[in-house]
Amino acid sequence: xxxxxxxxxxxxxxxxxxxxxxxMSDEFDGRANVxxxxxxxxxxxxxxxxxxxxxRPKPTDTADESVSDLASAEQRLALTELSNWMSELPPxxxxxxxxxxxxxxxxxxxxxxxxxxxxxxxxxxxxxRSALRKRSEGQ
Amino acid sequence: MSHxxxxxxxxxxxxxxxxxxxxxxxxxAGRVMGRIGQEQLGTLWALKTPARRFFPIGMLAAALxxxxxxxxxxxxxxxxxxxxxxxxxx
Numbered sequence: 001x002x003x004x005x006x007x008x009x010x011x012x013x014x015x016x017x018x019x020x021x022x023x024m025s026d027e028f029d030g031r032a033n034v035x036x037x038x039x040x041x042x043x044x045x046x047x048x049x050x051x052x053x054x055x056r057p058k059p060t061d062t063a064d065e066s067v068s069d070l071a072s073a074e075q076r077l078a079l080t081e082l083s084n085w086m087s088e089l090p091p092x093x094x095x096x097x098x099x100x101x102x103x104x105x106x107x108x109x110x111x112x113x114x115x116x117x118x119x120x121x122x123x124x125x126x127x128x129r130s131a132l133r134k135r136s137e138g139q
Numbered sequence: 140m141s142h143x144x145x146x147x148x149x150x151x152x153x154x155x156x157x158x159x160x161x162x163x164x165x166x167x168a169g170r171v172m173g174r175i176g177q178e179q180l181g182t183l184w185a186l187k188t189p190a191r192r193f194f195p196i197g198m199l200a201a202a203l204x205x206x207x208x209x210x211x212x213x214x215x216x217x218x219x220x221x222x223x224x225x226x227x228x229x
Contacts (some may be wrong), residue, residue, distance in 0.1 A: 002178045003160060003174075005162075005163065005164060006164075008163075009163055009164065009167055009170075011170050012163070012167075012171070013167075013170065013174055016171050017174055017175060017178055018176075020175050020178060020207065022180070024182075033164075075157060075158060075160060075161050077157075078153075078154050078157030079158055079161060080159045081154060081159055082158060085150075097151075100150035100168070101152070101155060101156040102151065102154065102158065104155075129147060132147055133147060137149070
């Protein structure tokens with residue numbers, strides 16, 4: 001979703017800190033599966049990061065530098081391509097599409113993570129696909 | 140680029156498999172644990188400031204407890220002295 005490992009690490013780290021705070025203050029009620037709950041925190045944190053990035057755009061070549069020491073050239077290109085492609089979408093649609101197509105999750109799982117109905121997830125996926133198709137036809 | 144005419148789902152599938160092996164940098168778990176450790180220290184520091192406000196109340200309570208203890212000690216001494224039929228001369 002974020003296009004580079006450094007930003008993704010920052011997001012996951014902050015998500016774990018939030019999860020720790022929530023556990024310490026008994027905010028986790030145990031209704032959701034722990035992994036779903038963690039996915040939710042991480043996804044929300046990533047959506048916030050994408051929103052703040054949209055407010056102040058970052059040069060795209062920093063993504064290449066940030067993963068140069070741990071990812072292959074193919075992985076770097078794929079990350080940058082995916083991030084640039086998804087940046088054309090609103091963060092909520094991008095998150096739904098990445099969870100579905102990249103992470104291989106089902107719509108009910110995505111609905112639980114994004115805390116919305118399955119219908120809303122399907123709507124976001126349809127809109128995201130439609131927007132991406134329009135963009136690629138327009139190019 | 141060789142992927143120009145690629146179908147949307149095919150492109151997503153290609154990017155999914157190409158990014159599947161990307162992992163966090165070495166030492167990431169240690170950095171997260173360090174950050175959580177800072178969070179724990181922050182909680183302790185946060186407790187220190189409100190605790191300072193209760194210091195004068197604690198001192199007052201200690202002084203009152205001391206006065207009470209001395210007065211009770213005098214009363215006990217008097218009671219014991221009476222029970223032992225000791226004639227007190229003032």
